[in-house]
Amino acid sequence: xxxxxxxxxxxxxxxxxxxxxxxxxxxxxxxxxxxxxxxxxxxxxxxxxxxxxxxxxxxxxxxxxxxxxxxxxxxxxxxxxxxxxxxxxxxxxxxxxxxxxxxxxxxxxxxxxxxxxxxxxxxxxxxxxxxxxxxxxxxxxxxxxxxxxxxxxxxxxxxxxxxxxxxxxxxxxxxxxxxxxxxxxxxxxxxxxxxxxxxxxxxxxxxxxxxxxxxxxxxxxxxxxxxx
Amino acid sequence: xxxxxxxxxxxxxxxxxxxxxxxxxxxxxxxxxxxxxxxxxxxxxxxxxxxxxxxxxxxxxxxxxxxxxxxxxxxxxxxxxxxxxxxxxxxxxxxxxxxxxxxxxxxxxxxxxxxxxxxxxxxxxxxxxxxxxxxxxxxxxxxxxxxxxxxxxxxxxxxxxxxxxxxxxxxxxxxxxxxxxxxxxxxxxxxxxxxxxxxxxxxxxxxxxxxxxxxxxxxxxxxxxxxxxxxxxxxxxxxxxxxxxxxxxxxxxxxxxxxxxxxxxxxxxxxxxxxxxxxxxxxxxxxxxxxxxxxxxxxxxxxxxxxxx
Numbered sequence: 001x002x003x004x005x006x007x008x009x010x011x012x013x014x015x016x017x018x019x020x021x022x023x024x025x026x027x028x029x030x031x032x033x034x035x036x037x038x039x040x041x042x043x044x045x046x047x048x049x050x051x052x053x054x055x056x057x058x059x060x061x062x063x064x065x066x067x068x069x070x071x072x073x074x075x076x077x078x079x080x081x082x083x084x085x086x087x088x089x090x091x092x093x094x095x096x097x098x099x100x101x102x103x104x105x106x107x108x109x110x111x112x113x114x115x116x117x118x119x120x121x122x123x124x125x126x127x128x129x130x131x132x133x134x135x136x137x138x139x140x141x142x143x144x145x146x147x148x149x150x151x152x153x154x155x156x157x158x159x160x161x162x163x164x165x166x167x168x169x170x171x172x173x174x175x176x177x178x179x180x181x182x183x184x185x186x187x188x189x190x191x192x193x194x195x196x197x198x199x200x201x202x203x204x205x206x207x208x209x210x211x212x213x214x215x216x217x218x219x220x221x222x223x224x225x226x227x228x
Numbered sequence: 229x230x231x232x233x234x235x236x237x238x239x240x241x242x243x244x245x246x247x248x249x250x251x252x253x254x255x256x257x258x259x260x261x262x263x264x265x266x267x268x269x270x271x272x273x274x275x276x277x278x279x280x281x282x283x284x285x286x287x288x289x290x291x292x293x294x295x296x297x298x299x300x301x302x303x304x305x306x307x308x309x310x311x312x313x314x315x316x317x318x319x320x321x322x323x324x325x326x327x328x329x330x331x332x333x334x335x336x337x338x339x340x341x342x343x344x345x346x347x348x349x350x351x352x353x354x355x356x357x358x359x360x361x362x363x364x365x366x367x368x369x370x371x372x373x374x375x376x377x378x379x380x381x382x383x384x385x386x387x388x389x390x391x392x393x394x395x396x397x398x399x400x401x402x403x404x405x406x407x408x409x410x411x412x413x414x415x416x417x418x419x420x421x422x423x424x425x426x427x428x429x430x431x432x433x434x435x436x437x438x439x440x441x442x443x444x445x446x447x448x449x450x451x452x453x454x455x456x457x458x459x460x461x462x463x464x465x466x467x468x469x470x471x472x473x474x475x476x477x478x479x480x481x482x483x484x485x486x487x488x489x490x491x492x493x494x495x496x497x498x499x500x501x502x503x504x505x506x507x508x509x510x511x512x513x514x515x516x517x518x519x520x521x522x523x524x525x526x527x528x529x530x531x532x533x534x535x536x537x
Contacts, residue, residue: 005408007458007488008516012409018453044252046456048480053456055252058520063513132454134480137255137364141454178365195254197354197366202254 001074003067009043009058011066013074015050022082023050024129028208029083033073038066047207048132049141089209090127093175095166096221097123097188100228104185108151108168120215122146123166123187128173128211138177138195138203142211145173157183164189164226166213177203191216191226230295231345231378235329237370238289242360243351246279251355252479258459259359259366260475262435262498263340264491265395266304268527270344273301273321275385278527280348281358283370285341288334290370292343294324298381299346303389305338305499306397320388320535321346338397338499347379361476363436386535393530395495400505403472403493405462406516409485414447421445422486427470427506429497435476438497440506444468449484457481460488462508472497490516492523 006012013030015023031047034054043055056066097120099105109116128142135141150171158181161167165176167184176182177195190213195203205211216224244267247260261267261284268278276282283290288307301321302309309316310331316322318341324330332341351358352367360367370376411419427442445468457463461473463483472489474497489497490511497506511519 004412005406005487005513006456006485007408007460008406008490008513008520010458010488012456044250046252046479048455049453051453051455053458055458058517059524062517132480133253134255134454135478139255207253 003070005063006053007055010053010055011063011070013052013054013070018050020050024131024208025084025088026082027052028088028206029080030074030077031207033077034070037069037073041066046134048134089205091205091209091211092214093190093192093211094216094220094224095124095188095190095213096216096218096226098218101165101189102187104151104154105187108149108185108187111151112148114148119149119187122149123168123173124213124215126212130205130207130209130211131172133203133207136176136178136180140174140203140205140211142173144171147171151185153183154185157181161186162189164191164194166190189221189226191221191224229377229380230375231298232292232330232376233295234291234370234372234374234376235293236289236291237372237374238285238287238332240286241290241370242284242286242362243281243349243358243367243370244284244360245281245358247359247475248355248357248361248366252456255479256355256364257361257476257479259357259361261340261342262475263304263342263495265495265523265527266340267342269319269389269530270301270303270342271348272530272532273303273319273385273387273389274299274344274346275321275383275387276344276346276348280344281351282342282344282349285332285343287339288332288341290332290343292330292376294326294328294330295375297323297325298378299323299385300330301344302332302341303344304341305335307335307341308333317388319391319394321385323384339501340498345378346381346385350377350379363476387532388535389530390533397499399500399503400507401493401496401500402507402509403489403497404509404511404516404519405460405487405489405493406513407487407510409461409487410447410449410452411486413449413484414486418446418448422508423510427508429500429502429504429506430469431502433502435474437471437473437477438500439465440470440472445470447484447486452482452484454480454482457485458488460490460494461485462487462489474498490519492519
């Protein structure tokens with residue numbers, strides 16, 4: 001574990017092995033411990049892949065105190081087992097995969113020399129982990145997609161990607177919670193609301209949770225509130 | 229209570245309060261005033277707490293009609309300011325009456341002016357904050373004919389800030405920063421270059437970030453796995469330009485970062501435009517906390533003078 005200074009009121013903590021598949025459950029465990037242990041001294045914490053940015057109230061504490069508390073907490077956790085991934089919440093999300101909702105399906109199929117149906121099956125087959133939330137409110141980075149459907153970002157991002165669009169960038173996949181510009185390869189659309197400021201919780205998942213996609217047809221998509 | 233009607237919104241006028249804290253894990257940025265010091269002082273001049281909601285006027289060009297009697301103050305960028313075509317002083321409270329026309333002209337120096345109203349604005353709030361973040365769909369720039377609500381004002385405030393105590397507006401600035409993130413991973417030679425050379429504010433500067441131009445920085449680091457970004461972080465883009473991340477920054481990203489500019493320097497930067505000269509200066513973590521405490525104390529306690537009118 002490494003802790004670096006990040007700013008006048010924040011430090012960033014890195015797990016040792018960035019490629020360890022257990023990182024994300026470890027990260028969730030540490031993040032919960034940080035929230036309990038720092039209490040009102042904590043302004044915000046941002047977990048992402050194998051790091052957590054910890055921002056604190058510099059009027060009541062400082063870097064040295066925070067680093068000391070983090071070290072104590074990490075030492076405690078080190079002696080506890082990493083929670084099993086199977087215990088984390090699994091969220092299933094419906095997706096309408098179609099030429100109308102997924103304009104880049106043929107591109108991915110062609111790139112890998114497989115059928116469009118195969119792209120869809122492979123995307124639904126995997127249970128993904130939520131590695132990070134950012135870029136836009138509620139935008140969750142999910143990984144990792146099957147190598148057979150991995151695809152580099154579009155060279156020219158689209159000016160508008162519709163709300164609910166499901167995209168692939170390299171070995172990551174994500175759903176656009178609101179329409180926005182975007183450079184991911186779009187393969188389908190999810191009718192569920194993924195970010196609602198007025199709901200509690202605001203989002204159906206957090207970093208460390210698991211997500212799986214279920215294919216639905218147009219009728220089901222419309223029934224679930226989806227628009228085309 | 230209905231307080232103002234917007235006759236001219238200007239190029240970018242937004243409602244801001246202290247910002248939206250504690251929601252970065254959902255991907256929400258903080259927002260809040262770009263020049264927090266001028267914002268806080270504008271509030272104190274009308275007797276408000278330092279974090280009451282007020283207007284951030286980018287470049288000027290705002291005209292408001294008063295719908296009731298209250299008091300206002302304008303601080304920040306050096307803009308012509310008038311009430312019913314009578315020129316008025318910045319950095320002090322002014323009583324306004326129903327029917328008065330408030331006009332903020334275009335900034336001669338500085339970028340962002342703040343207009344506070346006694347009691348504070350009371351507009352739509354999301355995640356316990358009225359801060360406008362257009363990119364996130366939380367609020368929008370003021371529109372012509374929009375009505376603005378404010379809290380009632382009980383006591384007429386009568387304060388001014390002596391000109392010697394007003395923040396100075398210049399065309400160069402030293403950015404004090406705490407080295408951190410990947411700073412230790414870049415070569416000493418590159419570190420020295422960052423500290424010794426002069427940068428210029430580029431044309432891409434907005435509420436998300438200020439891109440600097442000048443010598444190119446070569447971090448020799450690959451794109452990183454996305455990690456949390458804090459306010460003030462100095463990220464080095466692929467082509468070697470530093471970008472100082474401001475109030476509406478994205479919350480995670482993968483460019484290498486060399487540390488973060490401290491709050492008081494960010495306020496200064498928020499008043500600079502394209503071509504302004506920038507130098508970087510290191511301060512250590514301990515000093516930065518001391519500076520931060522002093523900065524907060526100063527916003528709360530900077531002495532005001534009582535006006536007699």
